[in-house]
Amino acid sequence: MNRLFSMGLFFYLPLLLLAQAKVNQGSLTLQEFDHLVMDYAKLHKTVRSKIPAMKPTKEPAAIDQHERSLARGIREARATARQGLIFTPEIAAQFHALLDQTMHGPEAARIRESMKQAAPVQLPAISVNAAYPSGAPLQTTPPSLLANLPKLPPELEYRVVGRSLILRDIEANLIVDYLSSAIP
Amino acid sequence: MRSPLLLSLLFLAGVNQAADLKLPMKEKSVRFAIIGDNGTGEKPQYDVGKEMLACYGKFNFDFVLMLGDNIYGGHSASAFKRTFEDPYAGLLQAGVKFYASLGNHDSTNERYYKPFNMDGKQYYSFKRGDVEFFALDSNYMDPEQLDWIRKQLSGSSARWKICFFHHPLYSDGKMHGPDLDLRKRLEPIFVEFGVSVVLTGHEHFYERIRPKSGITHFVLGNSGQLRVHNLRRSEDVAKGFDTDCAFALMESTGDELHFQTISRTGETVDSGVIAPRGKP
Numbered sequence: 363m364n365r366l367f368s369m370g371l372f373f374y375l376p377l378l379l380l381a382q383a384k385v386n387q388g389s390l391t392l393q394e395f396d397h398l399v400m401d402y403a404k405l406h407k408t409v410r411s412k413i414p415a416m417k418p419t420k421e422p423a424a425i426d427q428h429e430r431s432l433a434r435g436i437r438e439a440r441a442t443a444r445q446g447l448i449f450t451p452e453i454a455a456q457f458h459a460l461l462d463q464t465m466h467g468p469e470a471a472r473i474r475e476s477m478k479q480a481a482p483v484q485l486p487a488i489s490v491n492a493a494y495p496s497g498a499p500l501q502t503t504p505p506s507l508l509a510n511l512p513k514l515p516p517e518l519e520y521r522v523v524g525r526s527l528i529l530r531d532i533e534a535n536l537i538v539d540y541l542s543s544a545i546p
Numbered sequence: 547m548r549s550p551l552l553l554s555l556l557f558l559a560g561v562n563q564a565a566d567l568k569l570p571m572k573e574k575s576v577r578f579a580i581i582g583d584n585g586t587g588e589k590p591q592y593d594v595g596k597e598m599l600a601c602y603g604k605f606n607f608d609f610v611l612m613l614g615d616n617i618y619g620g621h622s623a624s625a626f627k628r629t630f631e632d633p634y635a636g637l638l639q640a641g642v643k644f645y646a647s648l649g650n651h652d653s654t655n656e657r658y659y660k661p662f663n664m665d666g667k668q669y670y671s672f673k674r675g676d677v678e679f680f681a682l683d684s685n686y687m688d689p690e691q692l693d694w695i696r697k698q699l700s701g702s703s704a705r706w707k708i709c710f711f712h713h714p715l716y717s718d719g720k721m722h723g724p725d726l727d728l729r730k731r732l733e734p735i736f737v738e739f740g741v742s743v744v745l746t747g748h749e750h751f752y753e754r755i756r757p758k759s760g761i762t763h764f765v766l767g768n769s770g771q772l773r774v775h776n777l778r779r780s781e782d783v784a785k786g787f788d789t790d791c792a793f794a795l796m797e798s799t800g801d802e803l804h805f806q807t808i809s810r811t812g813e814t815v816d817s818g819v820i821a822p823r824g825k826p
Contacts, residue, residue: 418660422626425658469727476727480713481650497620499650502713504727505687519686532654 391456392512398448399529402538403515406531409435416533432534437491445490448529448539457527457541460510465546469506476504477522477545484524494521494528494535564600565812569797569804576675576798577605579642580710581769582613582747583649587628590791591770593810595633598793601808602637605795610634610642611679613747613766614649614712616662621653629770630661645672647681649712649747671698677798678704682711684728684746692731699739705822706798709736710745716763718778718786719749736761740823743803751777751788752807754816760823766807769793787815 409432416428449457465473480502485495494500501522511520514529518538521528527544528537569577579598584591598610617629631638638644638661646662647669648654657664664670668683669691680698683691699707714722715729736744737759747767755763768791777788791810796803807816 416655416658416666418658418664418666420660421623422621422659423623425655426621426623428658429655469730472727472730476725479722479725481722496653497618500652500654500685502650502685502725502728503688505692505731506727508686508688513689519688535653535655 388456388459391452394450395448395453395456395512398450398453399514399518402448402531403517405439406432406436406517406534409439410533429533429535433493433531433536436531436534436536440491443490443538445540445542447490449541454541457511457544458546461507461527461544462546464507464510473504473506476502476506480504482524483522488523488526488528488537488540490537490539492537494530494537496535563812564604565597565806565808565814567601567604567795567806568814568817569605569795569806570799570802571605571797572799574675575800576677577607578674578796579607579610580613580745580764580766580794580796581610582712582745582765583615583750583767584612584633584770585615585617585629585651586770587618587625587633588770590772590810591629592633594769594791594793595635595637597808597810597812598634599636599640600812601795602640602642605797607642607795608674610637610644611681611710611745612644612646612662613710613745614647614684615651615747615767615771616646616649616656617653618651621656626659633770645679645681647711648683648685650685669694671702673704675798676705676800677803678702678707680707680709680741682709682732684711684713684725687728687731692735695732696735696739699735699741702739705800706743706803707739707741708743708745709741712746713748714746714763714765715744716755716758716782717746717749717765718753718755718780718783719751719765719773720776720778721773722749733759733761742820742823749773749776752786752792752794752815753777753783754785754807754818755782756784762820764794764805766792766794785816 413431483501519530521530525543525545527541529539531538671680713725717724744763749765749767750771750773751768753765772791777786794807796805803820
């Protein structure tokens with residue numbers, strides 16, 4: 363019995379350790395993602411503190427002005443931003459794994475139906491630091507998909523566009539980063 | 547009570563004949579109107595606005611719930627004027643408040659537009675008499691919002707709990723159909739905490755669905771938009787209307803919630819009474 367146990371341990375322990383190492387690596391990668399989005403939120407707040415605060419107003423032009431000023435300030439502060447600055451290769455791989463798991467899991471059929479129902483959005487081009495096109499609808503991000511993705515600071519949200527996953531600055535209406543072919 | 551100002555407004559609007567209103571119109575009741583997918587800025591929306599104003603002359607509703615797609619296209623100042631301020635000018639001047647929820651065609655920053663009474667929030671609640679209203683953002687139902695609605699509903703002692711948002715949990719639309727993932731997440735919370743009525747849009751027609759787990763669902767996405775003959779025949783449809791634009795009126799008398807759905811030409815297309823949850 364002891365011998366059998368030892369043999370089992372001999373064969374399976376390395377596999378278990380490997381799996382554990384993968385899990386640890388995965389959570390480290392997601393921690394890194396947290397740091398990056400928190401850094402972005404900090405930058406957003408810094409820029410926002412330099413322009414007049416947005417309060418409910420009767421003047422739509424003031425809302426538009428605020429959105430544009432905030433976006434301009436963030437663009438200037440992230441002038442060199444490009445795709446992959448937040449979705450680094452390691453983080454992108456981790457997100458692909460998460461999304462793959464979700465989109466092939468028990469909730470997958472429902473999520474796909476939900477995405478179809480919500481009027482899928484296609485944009486001619488997606489680029490970092492560009493405004494999400496005014497007038498283009500915002501596709502619903504299914505709740506079960508959101509439940510499986512890392513939490514974001516309140517300044518940011520996930521949006522699905524075609525098969526891409528976008529990180530959007532809500533108040534500045536700005537594309538902060540995106541992950542291509544995210545939805546399997 | 548009709549003021550001279552209101553009567554002048556009705557006159558100036560060249561008002562349509564108000565629909566034959568059947569609500570009880572009791573004193574001290576909570577009265578409101580509902581519109582969805584309205585923000586086109588085109589003639590049908592203006593016609594609905596005129597009919598609403600005509601009904602206001604008789605029914606004096608205090609506020610209007612907006613089920614999303616409040617402003618289609620760009621969000622310039624002129625777009626707000628063309629798709630909201632002008633079509634409902636008479637109601638706005640009479641002091642009627644609008645409470646908006648966000649649709650997929652809305653900018654998230656509409657929450658800062660004061661006449662939408664969102665106070666900068668994507669989801670919020672407010673109470674009138676014995677009715678509590680919960681506006682949700684069905685575009686982005688993240689775990690935080692789900693926690694929020696659970697807490698709000700569990701803490702509410704209102705006799706009537708009404709949730710309103712854009713994407714329908716039930717719908718017999720050929721174009722979209724129900725959002726099953728949203729339903730899976732929201733319906734158990736609504737059932738557990740006694741929501742009586744769910745109001746949604748997104749489908750460009752009117753549909754009242756036979757009660758599901760005790761909840762009456764309305765789809766009203768034709769207050770500006772219209773998708774003719776888009777409603778599928780189904781046993782779930784208690785009443786449907788997909789040949790013209792419409793809006794709805796509701797009145798809570800405490801024990802009952804009365805509703806009447808009216809087309810842009812003033813025809814009553816549906817009416818009825820809802821009993822509070824737990825009562826037959």
